[in-house]
Amino acid sequence: MIRADALVLIVVDGLRPDALRRAATLHLDRLVAGGAHTYAARSVMPSVTLPCHTSMFRGVRPERHGITTNVWIPPARPVPSLLDVLHRAKIPTIAIYNWEQLRDLGDPGSLDQSYFVNNCYEPGGDQELAELAAGVLGGMEAGFAFVYLGYVDTVGHSQGWMSPAYIDAVSQADQAIGTILAELPPQVVRIVTSDHGGHAQTHGTEMPEDMTIPWLIQGPGIRQGYQLQGQVEIIDNPPTIASLLGAEPATEWTGKVIAEAVDG
Numbered sequence: 656m657i658r659a660d661a662l663v664l665i666v667v668d669g670l671r672p673d674a675l676r677r678a679a680t681l682h683l684d685r686l687v688a689g690g691a692h693t694y695a696a697r698s699v700m701p702s703v704t705l706p707c708h709t710s711m712f713r714g715v716r717p718e719r720h721g722i723t724t725n726v727w728i729p730p731a732r733p734v735p736s737l738l739d740v741l742h743r744a745k746i747p748t749i750a751i752y753n754w755e756q757l758r759d760l761g762d763p764g765s766l767d768q769s770y771f772v773n774n775c776y777e778p779g780g781d782q783e784l785a786e787l788a789a790g791v792l793g794g795m796e797a798g799f800a801f802v803y804l805g806y807v808d809t810v811g812h813s814q815g816w817m818s819p820a821y822i823d824a825v826s827q828a829d830q831a832i833g834t835i836l837a838e839l840p841p842q843v844v845r846i847v848t849s850d851h852g853g854h855a856q857t858h859g860t861e862m863p864e865d866m867t868i869p870w871l872i873q874g875p876g877i878r879q880g881y882q883l884q885g886q887v888e889i890i891d892n893p894p895t896i897a898s899l900l901g902a903e904p905a906t907e908w909t910g911k912v913i914a915e916a917v918d919g
C-alpha cells in the first residue's frame with residue numbers, strides 16, 4: 656500500500672452517481688479523469704444518513720453497530736471509529752460538517768479540530784461551509800479531514816431526486832468541492848463519496864437508486880483515469896483510509912482495503 660501523509664474525505668449527502676452525468680460537475684469530472692472511481696459503490700441498509708455514516712466510519716454494517724435511525728444511541732458493543740484509530744496513531748483529525756447528528760462518528764476526544772455550522776438546510780450553506788473548510792485545510796500537510804455537505808439531500812427531499820432543482824444542487828456541491836480542492840496541496844489524497852442515493856422524495860430502502868453511491872479517489876500513487884472493477888462498499892472506507900495514512904485497521908472492521916485503486 657502507498658503511504659499518504661494527508662487525506663481529505665468529502666461526503667455529499669444523498670448524491671446519486673447518475674446525477675454526476677447530468678449535472679455540470681467540472682471539479683468532480685477532473686477528479687474522475689485524474690484518479691480512480693466507481694459509480695456503483697454500495698451503501699448499507701437502512702440507506703439512511705446516520706446509519707450509513709456510522710458504517711462509513713466504524714467499518715461494519717448497521718446490524719453490528721446498532722445505529723438504525725438518525726438518532727444516535729450508545730452502542731452495546733462499541734466498534735472503533737476510523738477517527739479513534741487515527742487519533743491513537745497520532746494522526747491529526749479534523750471534521751467540518753453542517754448536520755449536527757454527525758457529532759458521534761468518533762468517540763469523545765478523537766477529533767483534534769471540529770467545526771459545525773447549522774446550515775445544511777439553507778441554499779448557499781454548503782458553499783459557506785466549503786469556504787470555512789478551505790481556510791482550515793489550506794496548505795494541509797498531514798492528517799485526516801472529513802468534510803460533509805448536506806444540501807443536496809435537502810433538495811432531494813424537498814424537490815425530488817434527479818429533479819432539475821436536485822441536479823442544480825449537485826452542480827452547487829461541485830462548486831463547493833472546487834473551493835476546497837483549490838486550497839489543498841497536490842500531495843493530499845482526496846476521496847469524494849456519498850452516504851446513500853434517493854428516489855422520489857425519500858431514501859432508506861434497498862432499491863438501487865437508494866443504495867448506489869459514487870466513490871472517487873485521486874492523489875499521488877492512485878491510478879489515473881481508472882474505473883474500479885471490484886465492488887466497493889461503504890464499509891471499505893475505514894480500512895482503506897487508515898491503510899493509506901499508515902495506521903493499522905481495527906480488527907473489528909469487516910470492510911476491505913480498496914487496493915485496486917492504487918498504482919501498480
Ligand SMILES: [Zn+2]
Pocket residue numbers: 668669703704705808850851
Ligand atoms: Zn444522507
